[in-house]
Amino acid sequence: MEPLYGVLDMLVLRSLLFGPLHGYAIAKSLRDGSVDVINIEFGSLYPALKRLELKGWIASKWETSAHKRRAKVYRLTPAGRKKLNSERSEWAGFVSAVARIMNPSSE
């Protein structure tokens, strides 16, 4: 299942909440976290990274890892953090609205 439009951005931002990651690590964390329910192709993830970077929500830097591997690492910017928070509350509102429609009796 492909994520809803805009949700991908939120998921990427979320994956960077606890520290900088490189592209492959982001892909892995999204795949692991979703337990294969949501299938995010790298082909969609990578353009999203570039888009978020252009919007100034994430920033990137080349770093050399412990294994002497060079990789481009992305981190959240303050603007990105703010964006993540607003997305998160919007998402929560959306989910509860959908839930109310799907299970009207659960109130």
Place this chain on the structure above:
Amino acid sequence: MSMFFRRLLLLLPWRRRAIDQDMRDELRSLADMAEPGELGNLTLAAEDARAQLGWVPLEQTAQDLRYAVRTLVRAPGFTLAAVLSLAIGIGANTALFSLIDAVMWKQLPIDDPEHLLTLEQRTATGAAGGFTYPQYEIFRDSRSGLDLAAYGYARVDVSIDGVDEPAADAHLVTGRYFPLLGLHAAAGRLLDESDDRAVMGHPVTVLSYPYWQRRFGGDRSVIGRTMTITGQSFTIVGVAPPEFFGVEVGVSPSLYLPVMMQPALLPANGSLLQNPNVLSTWLQLIGRLQPGATVPQAQARLDSLAGTAAEWRVRDKFTRQFADVRLVIASAAAGLSDLRRQFSRPLFVLLGVAGLVLLIACANVGHLLVARAATRRSEFALRLALGASRARVMRQVLVEGLVLALSGAAAGALLAYWAAPALVAYASAGQEPVILNLSPDVRVLGFTAVVAIAAGLLFGSAPAIRAARADRSTGVRLELGTGGRARGDRGPGRLLVVAQVALSTVLLVGAGQFARTLQNLYRHENSVDIDRVIAVKLQPRGSGRRTAASAPSFDRTYRELLTRVDTLPGVASASLARSSPLGPSTLGFLITPPAGGGPVKLASTIVYPRYFATVGIPIVKGRDFGGDDLRAGAPRVVLVNEAFVREVLKGSEPLGTGHGVTVAPLGVRFQSQGAADVPEPLNIIGVVKDSRFPGLRESPPPMVYQTFLQANTGSGQMVLHVRASGDVTAIVRSLSDLVRAIDRDAPLPSVHTLADEVNAALVRERLVATLAGIFGLVAIALIAVGLYGLMAFTVSRRTSEIGIRVALGATRSSVRWLIARHALGIVAAGLAIGIPAAWIAGRLTSRQLASLLYDVTSTDPAMMVVSAAVLLVVAACASLLPVQRAVRIDPVMALRRE
């Protein structure tokens, strides 16, 4: 930083390359980490990422551009024809627009130009005038809230270190002039209030920057040196700033001098500062509002001065009434300009004509593009079949059009850069040079760009739509096979040529009217040999103020001069007149008709004997003035023209005094003969033909010719007229020497022939007629090319059809007729639209054009017939070659090719 700017920065090619490289590195490093194939298609990911950065449309446009340039370069003949057509069209428009810009809109290079004002006296008829010095003083001291300065024009003789220089244009300025304009000297200082205190007390001058560069090579040490101006020594105190050319558009004085030095600089008029002459309104006024003042307040204050002790209005010499003039305060942000009044309308008319030329050029290029598109149908069909979107194919054709248009615009701008000054030079031929600031500004560049883009879209749209219509499935098969013979593609090409013919009809009718106007103005009766009549303005010292005491001495000077001129070899006859025949008559003559009633004011002029023979006006009855009539105290006699006999005497016998018309007594001083307060019979000794010189639009009014001593005038200046028996140039030199002898201090006399004067008077008409004529020729050439192209294309497409017809027995003449009919049909359709369009255009513009036409109406049917005939001839010539080719088609060859 907003997204937009970040995207914009990404457009920089080196940044794009760096980011591309960075993405490649990153993807490679990621691929190293992941399992093979785990990340999918990385090239596609990079492509999509690039799309996120907004590059795709840009890259496609760049591709389109590269491709357009490549295809255009591969068809040099087509490209050259198209770019040349556009260059002429756009160049003509840009040149005219930059002239209009310079004359109408460019602001003066001064401090705060928006708030510079000018003060004018306007008569009821709208004619604007300057002021006398006392009028300026009244306004300056009126506490109107206006800070005023004045300047007047003078042409002065210059000599430096005892060597005579060419005469220079000067502005005589008041002390507030430069401070008011807010200018700062390029070197030394400018004139200020300290140079405006005592009459004849400030022999200092400021050089204009161009004059300083031209004459002194920009040498700073000239400050403090002296130069002799009109016989008086002046110290150079400074140089005006480089961009400043005075406040009048089209005039560029070399020297700025204190107005207080006027008596020395304009010696013919005496001191206009202390003894003003009401006729010498030689000063122009500029001003700014003082803080807190408003224009209506200032206007009201100045208006209230009329009728007070500080009355500024001039009294009419004859009626003693105050002249009916109003003061007008207007903006002078773009400078004062006589040029603007004279040329704004012709320039806009010409811009309209140039617009037509551009439309015709666009039609031509569009037509060429359509023809090309037809041969490229298979290419478009293939591209569509391979998955290109219609928008993409259309865009590519449009980009090609824009590339053409922009190349045309660049070439056109170059053309305009050369043509605009050439036009100015042409318009000012034989007159004072007109100096205009023609450097392209934002307005001109913007105009050119808009015109070019509009042109590109205009002629690019037809082929673009056709390209997108190319059929994707059947197209490839058909078009690749037979090289293009679909039926529908005759339409737009033919329509464009029809449109061209229609536009040219309108243009040719217009151009014809201007040419006829010029012809009509040149074809007056007195146009014989006017290139052999020389006119020289004489202004001996003091002649600006003629008095009863000084008149006889001027008369003596003039008669002696005439005697000497008569003895010069090569002179057929010589005489003097108050003004040249084309000049305005400023002299009035009051008569009382026999029927009674009030006195009537007629136009009059002063002439010496043999004037009529010299300028070529025949005496139809009676005699010329003779030596006896020039004596002091001789009985008053006059000559009149035929209009006088017709309108004043109603055809009764003119000679003698029997007609009963009397000279009305003058309420003012009569300088040469004392007061003439009793009505005196008008003694007419001769009648001359109405003088109809080329260039004059009105038929001559009733006119009275008087002798110098008997005329009532405050001015003693005359114009020497000399008819040369042979070549004019041979006697000009000796003539100037004789004239110089009258007054050594007067500026070098300007010597010109009446033909020069006519040309100068008709400069507007010549400019309009010449340019419209050139545009007409260009239009004809464009049409010939367009029609030839269309016919050649038609013949080559119908080769097999013609082959079959010939094989089936069609004669040569029927083949010829087949093709000719096609061409004629197109021209006929064009004319059917063009002639009514020309008529409508003529009706709509008749009011605007009225002042530019003479003896021609803007809907002249003859002109339409001529234009139609011209276009038919052009069409016949243009289709000659294609028709010949059609006739020579060999049926066997034609069918085999199929």
